[in-house]
Structures are given as structure tokens and as C-alpha cells.
Amino acid sequence: MVAPQKEKEFKVIGTRPIRPDGTDKVTGRAPYGADIHLTGMLHGKVKRSPHAHALIKRIDATRALALEGVRAVITRADFPEVASGATSDEEGPVTPLPFLMDRVMASKKALFRGHAVAAVCATDPHIAEDALDLIEVDYEVLPAVVDVREAMLDVAPILHDDLRTREVSPLATARGDKPTNIAAHRQLSRGDVEQGFAEADVVVEREFQTSRYHQGYIEPQNATALWNKDGHLTLWASTQGLFGVRNSVASLLQLPVSQITVKEMEIGGGFGGKLGVYLEPLAALLARKSGRPVKLTMSREEVFEATGPTSATYSRVKIGAKKDGRIVAADAYLAYEAGAYPGSPLGGGMNGVFAPYDIANQRIEGYDVVVNLSKTAAYRAPGTPAGMLPTEAVINELAERLGMDPMELRLKNAVAEGGERANGQRFRRIGNREVMEAVRDHPHYRSELQGENRGRGVAMGFWGNGGGESSSSASINADGTVSLVLGSVDIGGTRASLAMQLAETLGLPGEAVLPRIVDTDSVGFTANTGGSRTTFAGGWAAYDLGLAIRAKLVERAAKIWECDVAAVTYADDGVIHGPKDGEGTPRRFSFKDLAARLPRSGGTIEVGVNVTPSGAGPAFAAHLVDLEVDPDTGKVTILRYTAIQDVGKAIHPSYVEGQIHGGVAQGIGMALSEEYYLDASGRQLNASFLDYRMPTALDLPMIETVLVEVPNPGHPYGVRGVGEVPIVPPLAAIQTAIYNAIGVRFTKLPITPRVVLDELLKDEA
């Protein structure tokens, strides 16, 4: 269902053409990393630390190298030396390069269980695996800390002796020279929070905890490297960014970027977890050392323990309102574990925590904390599900305390265009209010939920969306189609959404534009597919290509008609109009006719563009859930689920709906079933898909989607990123619905059957 919004009429945008990559994916022809086989290729395996925190005193590969079939062993000593102050900006904020290297392979200390300490390659994967046991590593085991709040204590084991808290304005005090696990302390504020609470009639304060959650992509990380005899490195990997891998590996191995080619591959899921590199530099170094191509693939256990899930968090939110529902103060405390190296998605939490509301007095305090677990990575709306859980749960409780409808309370406080945020920025046109109204008016919301142990919950979600750099080229084929060259990995419709925007610009059918993703040698730099930037920024590139092609076709028509360029126009339906001919008939070319004329009138048209657009449009969503709690087993069954979202303009609505379905499913997993079972030593006890319980199709109802379309004024077709925000609302919506079902306000997620049952049994006790 698409909620009607008045807007420009489109011919291609908003339709649902066949997916360009559909056939290849359903028939199994689409190439993934596992499909790569090179002549003479070796297989690599990674030796990983069995300890969450340990000094590495000695690594001896002698016995491993003596095993027949083993060709090379690498350790951190095989990485280039870099100055301790060297930095890299490949993955967001400037990060010390030694940290990035350590994350890929431990140097002096292993900082988490599963931390790579060495890698080996051999003529077959079984020999490589056998060789792992022959690599001798002497450890001195150190005490470990894996909980974010424990890690913040003064008595906590320290991961990095040289880590000092980075204070982010407006915090004033410095933390001195004492080693700490608190990598950053940030604060945002607006107005006078104490004064605000003093004015409040009702105040609700709650604290929450969330687990580490893994993205759970189906395809494990893998990498194949060919280090050519001329020094050129070619990589095949499962990644969200071909150029991201190129930049990261260049930085880690201190190579010029053009010495590396990253080949285009399909990706079996990423959700943010495939923005960084793990195996790629190891494959490269093994290839260089062995003189042969080398392939590495992670097991699922390695994926869970050694790649980056999102942070476990501790949060506390306090909101005060007047009796009429006007929120006058809000205070948030967010502590995010980053894993073994600084850089949790705390920013996403802080940006999202109060985003839907116009609150004059607010303060948001955040901590980025290292613990002895794998470094966290981005995961769909990074940091925001945990950041908005407390707000949305507290708002729902506040509505109850005020005796107000929860959506009326939200609408009363909804931020709109021009609204100022805690970070000082002001919103441009957004669909926050439209989404809230769509919930309020939706039949699901207006329906009555009947039955015992059943409850309903609603919650909002926010994600700012991204921009960033995209390059692209295009050329016209003589049959009237257009080849579109992309540098973006397709993770959920990139090919379709960009091709459709070029087709729209040219006035062509969607199928007339043929998208093609190429490697890093064949198109200009293009940023990672992530942050919900690609349909937006890549769409700008497609639009600019379209304008360039239109201009060149106008020139060509004028040349053919021997008339002035100014007398030729390109109409939005793809027809090129010229002046009347000698007999008074207006001259015209369809795009197809003119395309057929190009070869014999000067050649085809080839254009290239690069864009780095600002103007990414934030996305708001509201989810509504009905559920039932089984009092005998504690199992929660979702009965009905409605996801309403401002999608700006849905380019290909099926993909948008798919993104929403996927986000909801993952959010439900966070709310109800997914978690890292860690023992005190930092070992994950459920590092398999059997035990790490992601929702399956059988666990979920049909998820109804409502696409609200409030065009983003920063994009020619109103595009907003749509992929991130749907993972945000499920946590609070479900937490509230469970409360409404059984009267228990759970504050630690996931709310698994065991947790529910413990609580219900406690009541009985």
C-alpha cells in the first residue's frame, strides 16, 4: 500500500520492472566469492586467539611450515611498519592506522577471542587447517572485560595502555593521563534540562540493556588475492564497497590505491558488516609470500566471533512532560561497547535518541567503551535501534501515565521542517508528522485487539541517511538502450534503482537502461553501499548522466537536421523535437530512432560523471505490532505487524517493501531472540545459526508496509534512503506490546522465552 501524496507524475519511478539481477540470482549464476577459482590457487586459514585478552609472547610457525603442502605463514610482522601516529580515514572518523592493523591481525596482545594472530596457506584447505594446530603461540593470559559498564569501572582490566578518553564538546574536563577503556565521551544539549524537568508534571525514567547483535548475513566473509608478478594486487571479496576494500587494503599494506584492483562480486548480505576488511589483507600477504593466489573463507563461528556485530549497550532515558502532553525535558545516557578498538556506533544512537520530537530542553550523553570482544561494525541504522529503544518505550509509558493516546502524544511533540536538533542542525522537509498521522489513521491502529495475553505496541524510528561520492558512466546502444556503468555493490536494488532514475531522466522505459557494476579499474571512485546513500547519491549521478545525454542528443539532432541547437528540445517522454522541415512538418526523433542514427552521424554518446551530493533526506518510520505471549512457554508470537515509513519517493516499491520487511525481521530478532551468549572469559557459546536465533519466515507474520512519500527536497526525484530505519522501531514497539500483554516492562533485550518465563514464574512465586 502506498499512501497517496501529491507529486510530480513519473513514468518509470514508482513502477516495478523485473530486477536486472533477478535471473542470475535465482538460477545460481550470479558470482559470489566462493565461486572464485584461480589457477594454482592456495587455501588459507586463520589462527585465532583462544583467549579474550592475552599477551602474545612468541609465535613459532616452524612445524607448520614443515607440513607438506604448506606454502606460507604470516603474522603481524609481515605487515608494513607504520608510525604510531599514522591515521586512516577509510572507515569514517580518522582512526589510528595501528588500531586498524591490529584489528586485522593482533600485534602484542590478542584483545578478543577469535582475534587473528597468524594465517597459513596450503595446497588444500584441510592441510591449512591441520597447519593451524602446528603454529605454536605462547600467550600470557590477562584478565578480560566484556561488559560495557564493567569496562568503564576504574578497576577494569585495561585493553590499551595508551588509550585516553577523547572528550567531545561541549564537555569541558579532560580526563588526564590515566589509562581507560572509555575511548570517547560525547555530549549534545539544547536548552536547560534541569529547568525543563523542574517544569514537568510527569517524569518517567527507565534504563535498558541490549545485546550484541550480529547482522547474520548468509554469505560468510571471504577473500581471494592474486599478487601478480608485476606487483599488482587483484582481490575478490564479499564486500559492500569495492573501492572501500581498495582503500582499506592500500592503507593497511601501504600500497598506492592504483596498485590494487577489487573485482565486482555479488554479496550475500552485509547490512553494514561488510564495510571493513578482515581476510582481504591476509589473503594479499599470503599471496605475496607464497607467490600464488590465495583464498580464505570464514566459518560461521569465525563470522560470529571475529567480525563486527553491533554494540551491546546500556542506556538510560528520562523524559518530563506537562499534563497536556507537551514534553519539556529529556535526558539520555548511552554507553556503547565498541569491542576491542574504539569506534562504536554511538553517534547513530545519539543522533536518533530524541530525533522525532521537538524538545526545547534536552541533553544526550554518550560513551564509547572498549571491551574484550571483536571490534563492532556497522549494522543497519548503526547504533540507533538501541538508542531509540529507551525513548520510545518511555514515551509509551508517559502516554499511559498521562492517559493519552501514544500517537497523539507523539504528534503533539513531533518535530517538523525547520525544527532544531540537539546537534544544532535544522530539519529540511521531513515526513515525521505524516508518518505519525498515517499510523493514527491506519485501520490497524484503529482496530481493537482482543484476547488474553495480547498486547499492542507502537514506536518511532529515525535514520539520517547518507550522501557521499559516486562515479558513473553511460553510453547509448544502437538498439535504443543505454548501458549504465556503476561502481556500487548492489545490496538490495542498486542496479534497478539507479537504472530507473536514468530511464526516468531520459524518458525511457525502465528496461531500456542496462546497469552494469564494474571493478575498481573501470569506473571512478564510488563510496561504499551503505548508510542508505546509494539510491540517493547514485541516483544523482544517474540524473546528471541523463542530463548530459539529453544535451548531447540535442546537439546531434541539430547536426542531423542542420539547424541551430537552440531550436531542438528534449521532451520528458524521450522525444527530441526540432524545427519544421521544408514541408511544414515538425521534425522529431524518438530516442530509439536517434540512437539508431548515432553510428552513422558521428558515433555513439559516452558520458561520465562524478557526484558528491549533500542533501540526504532523513527517514522516519513508525511500527505497530500486535503480539501474544504464551504464559506456559514465554514464547512471543507476532500476530500483526504494520510498518509505516516516509520513503521520500519509492523508486522501485518492491525493493522498498523488501527493505522494510528485512529491517522489521532483524528488529524483531533484536527484540525477541537474538543475542550473544558470552561466558565470563568472553567466549560466545552460541556461535552458530542453530543457537544464535534469528527469526525465520515461520516466526513472522506477513509484514504490512505503508509507504508514505514526502519527497526529499535535496534530490531530483525526492529519494530518501529507505534501508536503515525499519530496523529501529521494532525494539520499543515489541517491548511495549509485551507490557500491554502481560504487564511486565522488560528492560533487557532480547526478551526471550526464558526471560519472559522467568518473569512470569517470579510473579507466581
Add this chain to the structure above:
Amino acid sequence: MVAPQKEKEFKVIGTRPIRPDGTDKVTGRAPYGADIHLTGMLHGKVKRSPHAHALIKRIDATRALALEGVRAVITRADFPEVASGATSDEEGPVTPLPFLMDRVMASKKALFRGHAVAAVCATDPHIAEDALDLIEVDYEVLPAVVDVREAMLDVAPILHDDLRTREVSPLATARGDKPTNIAAHRQLSRGDVEQGFAEADVVVEREFQTSRYHQGYIEPQNATALWNKDGHLTLWASTQGLFGVRNSVASLLQLPVSQITVKEMEIGGGFGGKLGVYLEPLAALLARKSGRPVKLTMSREEVFEATGPTSATYSRVKIGAKKDGRIVAADAYLAYEAGAYPGSPLGGGMNGVFAPYDIANQRIEGYDVVVNLSKTAAYRAPGTPAGMLPTEAVINELAERLGMDPMELRLKNAVAEGGERANGQRFRRIGNREVMEAVRDHPHYRSELQGENRGRGVAMGFWGNGGGESSSSASINADGTVSLVLGSVDIGGTRASLAMQLAETLGLPGEAVLPRIVDTDSVGFTANTGGSRTTFAGGWAAYDLGLAIRAKLVERAAKIWECDVAAVTYADDGVIHGPKDGEGTPRRFSFKDLAARLPRSGGTIEVGVNVTPSGAGPAFAAHLVDLEVDPDTGKVTILRYTAIQDVGKAIHPSYVEGQIHGGVAQGIGMALSEEYYLDASGRQLNASFLDYRMPTALDLPMIETVLVEVPNPGHPYGVRGVGEVPIVPPLAAIQTAIYNAIGVRFTKLPITPRVVLDELLKDEA
């Protein structure tokens, strides 16, 4: 050795950087068609006619299809129906589409031995081969004709009942309705030939014959097709033109071009023989019919019998001169067999025959004749070696008759800028005279040849060179390199020569531009690599890309410096200069500095261009050979060989020298050893490299090259094609040298040891 010519100073052009594809080729990593293996791939074989001329009465594949492992059999009935009048312009002049289809697979008649009549695919190549014998074909054998002059006779067997002679102006008479094997009769003339001969003091007339010669590329034709379930066809082939294959297969299978992707592959030699398609449409149809990818590879015997070598020819040239050496009349008769379908390289012969000379009265008559042999194809300066052989031999004889030095005679008649040709065109700046003078002044020419049975010969060569369409894109990497995207197959330095021209334009080192050949989806239409067009036209594209990048970098620098664009200049050394800063220091960026700034100042630069340049510059060459004839065996040994050529401007002299070496070697093969031994039934008796005798390194001396550089005024760097013309002069130079050695004027090439010996024994008899 490079003959000095005054010219612009270049930094990259004229140097010899490491070849971009060198490492891959010497280590065996470069991918060729034989390396392609697809999941589920079948292997195909072609059933070929054992008769040179036969009606196909019935094809029954029942038994073949019953063989275990056989998946599909195709015949001509699997091709789409097309109207008899349908044409295709994919390969030069407009050609009836049914002819093109028949050439790939016979319809009603097999027209040559080796003509494909059916094809089969099976799970392994041996089963496919076994299946060939189980395909039953009933033939009615017809009389065949394989000699060009016999085929022109009224009594000759007729290949095509509906073929009528196409008369090309200024011939007037039509040939009526009688079937014929003469597909075309063309004439060029200038002045009054009869009057000219009447004025001549000396007239020499000679007739010549040349054999079919095969290009002899090392890599046989191969093709692999994946007909995807969505109808998209992907092809891997050994070809000189990715887009050429796309267009040809689209035409033959009546598909839109964008439904076909042709992947970039290396090529193991082509020399013109890989411009057309043979196996590609068969692989495609077998793939469609079997539902599986299919690969086909030719044996060497198939390459010889079923692909296109160049035409066997009969020619007659008569030249008249005054006593002072001034040529006053010239008459040429050229008859070229085209193989089974019209379209010999007669045009190349007619264009070349008198090209180096300014002859007021001349006539060139030519015949294109079908015979029961495989359709001829382009072969290095197509048609010109046979076309210039009679002229150059006769000129040498004329010099002898006049008592003149053969180069003085040539210089006296040399055509120069503004000179009018028989086709009415006038030459722009050419290096004809410079080449002749370089021969005259060369130490080899001025040396004395001593010894018995030794002789020296000299001859000129001409080739017009080509232009045509090229698309290309480029982007800047942050490390200061430039990625250059090409649609041209690299057959002898394309990557290097185009990258160097872009580097020159940008003022960068040659290694800073990284060329990349991509498939037909990833760049705009680019014509075949052939005709010596690629360094010329692709160079124009590289130059235009360079200008576009310069303009964009100037804009970017102005943006960074916050100054007017007009205040910024891009110097030829790659330094961008701006106005002085506040302290009076001139602002400047090296290319590398600015490249590093691009990501954070608006993104990289991506540009695309398409060119179809006119202005291809003709090439002239003169070769000088010393040889010795062994009177006991008839074997001719080349003692010394000097090739002098106007190369316009040698972009990468090593590649230019390589092209000349290769052309000379092939020309020597034509002169001395290569030929098709055909029996009367049209069977080739020497269809293997053991029996088809190409010169090897052991047969050849070091070939000295002299690069004369007369820049082509139609190109920014003066480029002329260099690859074709060196195959032209060896024939006449060697024929003359043998005459000078033993006093016999051979008129039938090759002049093999047997032929020489027969002649020497005849003298003794």
C-alpha cells in the same frame, strides 16, 4: 634506428615504458578463450562438408541425439528466417544477410570443403566428436571450381544461382541476367591510358599469381556462449572486436545488440582473420537449445579450411615510361577470388597498386570472384600485398630496362602532398618521398652485395589506414594515476599506445595511466581493432579525455583556491598554476597533489568521450632485401633485411618495430613458402602448421627497421597506423632479388624451393 625529423618535443610519446599486459602474458595469467570454464558447460563440435560443392538433401541427427551425453544438434534451420533482401553492414560494405548466415552454416548447398552443415554439443568434447559421425547428411556432389580465372569462365560451375555482377562506376555495361561467379567488376581511371602508352618509350607488362595465404594466428578460433534464462546472451571469443562480435551475432540471430554481452579476452593473433564470426553464433544457438553454456574450439585444420585466409589472385600490370624515367601510363588488371561468398579484399589491391606514384594516365580494373573455397577474410593490409607485387616488380624491371637506379626511378615518380589518386582523392602530407630517400641514403642500399647466386631487391608498400569509432572513459585515482577504460581489443600495443597518449596529454609519466579493456556493457561502441585504426582513433579519444580532464582539474583548482577559472592554467608538464596567494607566492598543484585533494574537494573526476575521427594518415614503406639462392636445393636464404617506414609518430617504438618485424615475416612467408596446396576437389592438402610453411625465427635474419616520422596532420600526435604496410613490400622485393640472384623472373608466388629448383633444372635440361 629512428630517422631524425624536426617535430614537437614529447615526454612520453616515443619512449618505451613497460607493457601493461607484459607480465600477464609472459606468466600465462592473461585470459584467452581456452581458459573459460563455466558451471555445467557443454562442448561443441562442428559437422563440416567433405565436398567443395554439394547440394544438401537431408540432415538427420536422430542417431547423434540418441548418443548418451549429446544435448543438442543445430543446423541452419535453427537460425532465424530473414528476408532474402535483408542486408547487414557489420563487416564493411553492405552484405546480404543470407550470405552472412550461409557462411556461418550452410543452407541448401555446401560451398566449400569444411563448410559447417551442423553442430552438436555434448557433456564432453570426445562425445561431441563421436556424435559428428552419427549426424547423417545426404549430399548431391556438384562440380567445383577453386581457381579465380577458371571461375570467371562461362563454362564454370556456378556457386550462386542468383548472383549477378555488381558493376562499379565508371563501368557502364550491365551484365544481364546470366548467373556468374563474378560478384563485382570495378574500375578506377585517370587520364587517358591508351594515349599514355602511345607516348611511352619503354613498356613492361607482367602477370602474376599469388596463393591463398592464411594469417596463421597461434590461437585458433573459439567461442563460449551462455544463453541466460532471462534471454541475455554472453559470449567469450577470440576476436579483434568485442563490439564487432556483438553486432554480427545480433544481426545473424536477429537480436537487439543490448541482449548480447561480449566479454573482454586476450587474443592470440588475428591479423584481420578475427574480424568476422564463425563459432560464436553456433555456440549461442547450441546454448539456447541445450539450456547450458557451450564452448567450441577449432582445430588447426578447421582454421585452415573453414576460416578466411586472404584471396588467391591473378594480376597483370603494364607500365610505360619515357626514357628519362617519367612514367606516363599504367594499367592494372586484378582478379581476386573471394572464396564462397562475394567480398574479396580487391579494394585494398586497387587502392595500393599504383599508390606511391604520380601517374597521369592510369587504369585499374578489378574483379571479385567467388570460388568453392572458404570465404576470404581480411589479412594485414588486405589485398595490397598481391596488388602491389606486380607494380613493384614491373617498376624494378623498368628501371633495369631504362638503366636507372630503381629508387631514382621511384623518386622521379613519387607522389607527394596534393597528389591526385586514381580514386580522385588527394593526399595530405605523406612520407612517401621521405621513405624513398631514406632507402636511397641507407648504408644497406649503398653497400655492395657480393657472392654468387645472391641478389638484392627493393619494393614499396602502401596502406591507407583506418579511422572509425572509439568510445572511452577515464577517472582519476587519489594516488595520482588515471584509469583509462577501453573497448578495443589489444592486438599489438593498444593498451600502451592509448595510455601513453593520455599520459602525454596530461603531462604525466607513461606509467601513471592504467589502461583497462572492458566488455561491451561497460563502455560505448568501439570499432574493431584492425585496419590500423586503433592507435589513431583511440588516440584521439585519449587526447579528448585528456583535454576534458585538464578542464575539470582547472575548475577544481579554481574552486579550491577560490579564484576565477580563467586565472588557472594547466601546463603541459602536468602542473596546475593559479594566481598568487596573499603572500605573493604563485599557487600551484602538481597533478598528483591535486589528485590527492579530489576526494575531499568534491570527488574524483570521471569523463567519457566518443570519437569518429577522419584524417587517418596513409603509410608508405620501402623494404630492401639481400638473399641467396641455393642452386642445389632451391632454398632461398634471406641475408639482410631493412624495412623503412613512415610511421607518422611512433608512440611506443618497440611496438612499432614489432609490427614491422611481424609484417616482414608474414610477407616473406607469402613470397617464399606459404601456400594452400589444393587438390582439384578443393581439399587443402597441407592444413597443418607442419605442412603450411610459415617462416620461423630460424628462417629469418634480424630485420633492421628504420622509423621515418612524418607526422599525420590529421592527428594531435601525428599518428599513422603502422601495422599493415610492412607486409606489402616483401613480395616484390624478394621476387626481384631472386631475379637478380639467378636471373629468373618468377611470376607465381610463393617461390618455394621446389619452384626454384624446377626452374633451375629446366635451364639445365
